[in-house]
Amino acid sequence: xxxxxxxxxxxxxxxxxxxxxxxxxxxxxxxxxxxxxxxxxxxxxxxxxxxxxxxxxxxxxxxxxxxxxxxxxxxxxxxxxxxxxxxxxxxxxxxxxxxxxxxxxxxxxxxxxxxxxxxxxxxxxxxxxxxxxxxxx
Amino acid sequence: xxxxxxxxxxxxxxxxxxxxxxxxxxxxxxxxxxxxxxxxxxxxxxxxxxxxxxxxxxxxxxxxxxxxxxxxxxxxxxxxxxxxxxxxxxxxxxxxxxxxxxxxxxxxxxxxxxxxxxxxxxxxxxxxxxxxxxxxxxxxxxxxxxxxxxxxxxxxxxxxxxxxxxxxxxxxxxxxxxxxxxxxxxxxxxxxxxxxxxxxxxxxxxxxxxxxxxxxxxxxxxxxxxxxxxxxxxxxxxxxxxxxxxxxxxxxxxxxxxxxxxxxxxxxxxxxxxxxxxxxxxxxxxxxxxxxxxxxxxxxxxxxxxxxxxxxxxxxxxxxxxxxxxxxxxxxxxxxxxxxxxxxxxxxxxxxxxxxxxxxxxxxxxxxxxxxxxxxxxxxxxxxxxxxxxxxxxxxxxxxxxxxxx
Numbered sequence: 001x002x003x004x005x006x007x008x009x010x011x012x013x014x015x016x017x018x019x020x021x022x023x024x025x026x027x028x029x030x031x032x033x034x035x036x037x038x039x040x041x042x043x044x045x046x047x048x049x050x051x052x053x054x055x056x057x058x059x060x061x062x063x064x065x066x067x068x069x070x071x072x073x074x075x076x077x078x079x080x081x082x083x084x085x086x087x088x089x090x091x092x093x094x095x096x097x098x099x100x101x102x103x104x105x106x107x108x109x110x111x112x113x114x115x116x117x118x119x120x121x122x123x124x125x126x127x128x129x130x131x132x133x134x135x136x137x
Numbered sequence: 138x139x140x141x142x143x144x145x146x147x148x149x150x151x152x153x154x155x156x157x158x159x160x161x162x163x164x165x166x167x168x169x170x171x172x173x174x175x176x177x178x179x180x181x182x183x184x185x186x187x188x189x190x191x192x193x194x195x196x197x198x199x200x201x202x203x204x205x206x207x208x209x210x211x212x213x214x215x216x217x218x219x220x221x222x223x224x225x226x227x228x229x230x231x232x233x234x235x236x237x238x239x240x241x242x243x244x245x246x247x248x249x250x251x252x253x254x255x256x257x258x259x260x261x262x263x264x265x266x267x268x269x270x271x272x273x274x275x276x277x278x279x280x281x282x283x284x285x286x287x288x289x290x291x292x293x294x295x296x297x298x299x300x301x302x303x304x305x306x307x308x309x310x311x312x313x314x315x316x317x318x319x320x321x322x323x324x325x326x327x328x329x330x331x332x333x334x335x336x337x338x339x340x341x342x343x344x345x346x347x348x349x350x351x352x353x354x355x356x357x358x359x360x361x362x363x364x365x366x367x368x369x370x371x372x373x374x375x376x377x378x379x380x381x382x383x384x385x386x387x388x389x390x391x392x393x394x395x396x397x398x399x400x401x402x403x404x405x406x407x408x409x410x411x412x413x414x415x416x417x418x419x420x421x422x423x424x425x426x427x428x429x430x431x432x433x434x435x436x437x438x439x440x441x442x443x444x445x446x447x448x449x450x451x452x453x454x455x456x457x458x459x460x461x462x463x464x465x466x467x468x469x470x471x472x473x474x475x476x477x478x479x480x481x482x483x484x485x486x487x488x489x490x491x492x493x494x495x496x497x498x499x500x501x502x503x504x505x506x507x508x509x510x511x512x513x514x515x516x517x518x519x520x521x522x523x524x525x526x527x528x529x530x531x532x533x534x535x536x537x538x539x540x541x542x543x
Contacts, residue, residue, distance in 0.1 A: 037358075037362040038244065038359055038363055039149065039355075039359060040354070040355035040356060040357070040358035040362065041355065042358075043412065085351075085354075087145075087351070088141060088144075088145060089141075090139070090141040090145035091145040091148060091149070093142065093145070094145040094146055094149060095149070115385055115404070115406075116385060
């Protein structure tokens with residue numbers, strides 16, 4: 001089963017646009033990423049620029065409104081994610097627990113939907129989505 | 138802490154523990170037994186005491202103590218520990234700084250473990266059981282359940298494998314040079330066998346056993362990370378990913394199998410296909426081995442419209458490096474689909490004297506289809522009748538007879 005491990009660094013919501021992780025932090029994280037890879041569980045991973053360089057598109061009133069970052073009202077933001085393929089939820093928790101994260105960081109673990117998680121009518125409704133993925137290939 | 142959480146820690150640590158012990162003891166069989174002992178102790182202690190802060194160090198220390206006990210006992214009984222090449226005194230003297238020493242050579246140790254557990258000296262079913270046990274971290278009960286074999290059978294395979302390795306004095310080493318090629322083939326054979334065991338379940342209630350496929354995929358991805366320079370490993374992982382992408386489309390709601398041409402391609406897992414395609418692209422240009430070529434064939438199918446020209450080309454290459462009548466007949470089909478029935482038929486005709494195909498319905502079925510396409514209906518019907526006589530499968534016979542015109 002696939003899980004997303006979502007890295008939520010406290011303070012990142014207010015971080016300056018040029019904020020980058022330190023060489024030591026990256027080095028420790030690379031070692032962890034290698035471990036995930038060598039255990040055969042890592043599918044993908046990415047890190048995200050600070051939200052101060054991001055944009056939000058909200059839909060209040062049924063029309064899109066564009067707001068530039070930083071977003072004063074937002075308390076938690078994403079710093080990056082891993083996608084892993086493991087045998088159980090517990091294994092995902094165990095891998096997350098091994099992350100060399102700092103005091104200010106939290107990892108949220110969320111299972112990724114498989115098509116078989118949906119009832120038949122939802123699967124049928126999603127047919128168009130799968131076609132889209134097909135044509136993007 | 139729940140049993141499932143303990144098991145998760147165990148699953149992650151187990152192959153690394155077996156690898157470290159293998160190196161310390163220079164004996165995979167003994168390592169397997171001590172890993173088992175350490176597991177029992179962990180399951181006794183951890184629920185009450187909690188998982189140690191560094192489970193790897195805890196397990197290694199426990200295992201080392203147990204190894205020393207074992208060696209002492211053997212020494213007492215035999216007068217000397219002649220069966221074991223490990224040096225008891227050295228093992229007792231060695232007091233590594235676990236926190237730093239543990240991870241240093243773990244990649245090399247894991248590779249040694251993989252190559253030793255999958256040694257071609259062992260029959261493939263023994264290799265498979267040992268690999269699931271030591272590399273997958275599955276218990277004998279779990280392996281038995283996953284492969285629908287009696288527990289006693291699995292236990293016996295593992296025991297025999299360990300004995301053979303010991304008696305043959307197989308060193309705990311990563312093969313180099315010429316030997317490495319052949320040994321890697323033996324490893325990949327095991328991984329693909331585990332996958333196929335799950336994919337084409339030959340016995341048991343389910344036609345698919347996704348758990349075994351997932352184990353094989355994980356093993357393959359792990360190998361690919363440990364030996365990124367080997368194109369065939371990436372080929373095998375891509376091949377398994379292409380196959381896995383069709384899980385949801387392979388059976389109807391009643392559980393009956395749906396064959397590839399009839400599958401609803403919208404139900405394939407296109408994100409998995411994309412990953413497999415990327416992986417395959419990363420090794421293209423290297424001298425393609427059988428797994429890379431099979432992955433290229435699977436890639437030709439894993440598209441909105443089948444790319445028969447690419448498939449025909451890959452079969453042509455496969456026919457060069459591992460020729461067989463089955464490859465040839467598949468090539469005939471691909472050529473016929475890609476360039477026209479008359480070319481496919483010509484290739485199929487050239488196989489008519491092939492003894493390996495003489496008892497099979499395969500060749501007449503393929504000829505029948507090409508003849509039908511070319512409008513040579515009477516000849517086509519005769520071929521379908523011939524195929525119907527040769528098949529052992531009732532459903533297939535009925536289908537062929539219908540095409541033969543009754």
